[in-house]
Amino acid sequence: MAGRSRQAALEEIQGAYLEQYKRIADYCSELLRANPGSSVTLKVQRSPDFEVEDQQQRLNNYCIFQRVYVCLAACKKSFLQCRKFLGLDVCFLKTPQGGQLLTAVGWDPNDQMLPIAYAVVEAETKDTWKWFLRLLIDDFGVDIIGKTTFMSDQQKGLLPAFDEVIPGVDHRFCVRHLYSNFRKKFSGLHLKQLMWRSAKATHWKEWEKEMQIIRTINVDAHRHLNAIPPRFWSRSRFNFHPKCDTIVNNMCESFNGAIVESREKPIVTILEDIRDETREERQISPNQPLQHPSPTQPNLGPGPHHPQLGPRQSPPEARHSNHHHQRRWVQPAPAKQPGLSPSATNSHFMFLQES
Template sequence: MKKCKLDVGVQTITAKRKTKRLKEGHYIDQYNNLVAYRKELLRSNPGLTVEIKTCMDGDIRRFQRMYICFAACKNGWMNGCRPIIGLDGCHIKGHHPGPLLAAVHIHANNGMFPIAYAIAETENQETWTWFLELLKWDIKIERGSSYTFITDKQKALGNAIADNACWFPNAEHRHCVRHLYNNFKAKHPREELKQLVRNAARSSTVVWFNKHMADLRELSERAWSWFQDKNPAQWSRAYFRDETRCDILLNNLCESFNAAIVLVRDKPILTMLENIRMDMMVRQSNRRVACERWKDLVGPRIKKIIDKIGQRAIEYRAHRTGEFIFQITVRFKKQEAALYCNDYLIPSTYMEAYNLIIYHIAGQEDWEPVDYPIAPPLFKQQPGRPEMKRVKEPRERNQTTAPPAHKEGKLPKAGIKTC
């Protein structure tokens, strides 16, 4: 506005707010319509789980939490996905901010597959325990030791996973290596240490893990000591369990989901929830169509990984010592490596995850009315302009963007003085 020399007064801001309210609905009305929205979801999507938790503030019933898990998502996960789940929360930036908790899986083509999500009043062990108990019931987890969770090393979430009430006491719990390294870098910023930490995390055997940790100790005793209370089973491939058939080190699944909904996280609650449902519904349909165009025995992303590994292994060959057991020496005959991939990675398994549909719902004017008013949660407005941008990590703050390139034959205007 300064560039155009326009005076934006209070009336302009008020008009903008009124326009947004007409378009998206008043936030109080949206909370009052949550139960009607729940009833419409249950009508149109059989098998769906929707839980709304409220608390009493005198005679007023106030919103506290809401959990949603579509039947297409939970059944798709059980039928066609590996037993690994990414957990994370992101901030809602609307009139009543709070965390949005999410459980996200990795499908057969190494992409994100949302399972369930919830809006809560805060992000702590209590809310994560509540979320995980509902998730455990939805996806029918009976033996916690058969599952793997990957998180951003949040203490409250880690305690919730290990909580006996959640039936996850023996589950494998991985920590995102990027977040682990950011904590390490705060005390040990030397660049040469970075590659050694990465090598240790990517090690496929305990022998190589110990070798890289010995190199780290030789370079810096203090840096090596920092890892002594960190369980390597939570951040190194050498100690990961084989049952998950997945060796991911980063919690990019949840980061992808958070990025997909970033444009709706500042909307009123009903508008936000409906936009998330629409996004998931369209994604399910698009991926079913995309799978029909696959030309290989595995998905395109998996094919690239296999080809990359194949280039490194072109000089090796396998000598059978038993069923699915080989000794590797020198390869003499080229074969289709995808034939040896686990069933979790083949197209038929991918389609098992996306066969079910997230169904559309009727327009709000056609919802069956429900006399169950819910007031918004109490929120104290903080002084100053609300922060809309996320807090950047140290590595992002240090990154500098290159100046825009100017056209050939013309000088940039920056730094030029005129008479």
């Protein structure tokens, strides 16, 4: 009896997961209707019978979901006003159908995480990363993406994808993940401190000094670190154009932690939770200053002094103005568009299929 009840419960749960895959195209169309200017790409694999002109009832017609990519219009506008720095990461989806989530997260002027784009794919491979990077180029242009600095955790297939799609692009490795691999072979607090000092060194002579100390302690540890080009992990070789000297990919890790519960939900619910999380990350507290679209804006702290409200609050009119500005920035007013079928193809919504 308990086994039958468990099986019935599993069928009911998995049925909900499968049912949402049937509505994924409708969700993409609705996402574009409510967020004009956004980019949504849905890729499916169709049965061979779709190529038959004379469709009959006996033909086996089906679509298999493969990938979906989303870049909201508000995120596009925000990234164009921020430092050209993107963190890339991937995480597993804990659903019966599996899959992985690719994310691109930026830094806003107040050093807060700014989700730019996300995609649900079948697996983390060189092909999926190439697909994701090409869509980023379609959204922002090759000039902007080509001058952007990327940070990653050495994901599988990402480096070959960079070489093919954006050759020569500036790229960094997360030092925390580099040290995670380093300590498996070379443990000890002293080596840990020396590695982090090498990564934080801002001049090449300082980097060489720390590396020589590592060499005197452990030649193999020095050889291991020296095999990784310092331009990937040391501030002494970083490009100054992005105006960002971070050596860890904490923004992507924070974003993945914020959606950890959503990764167990059905596909449409996952995408909607990520959209809500993206919108919430761009909300401004009434006590925060009005965001100015400048790539070098510092964190200004609380609003100006007000004789009645005190030094840590803004006047009522300022609170209303900030809130109204942020709502227009994050959630653009829906524009009335002509009818858009799930299989329509335009500059914003691409419905792809495997040949």
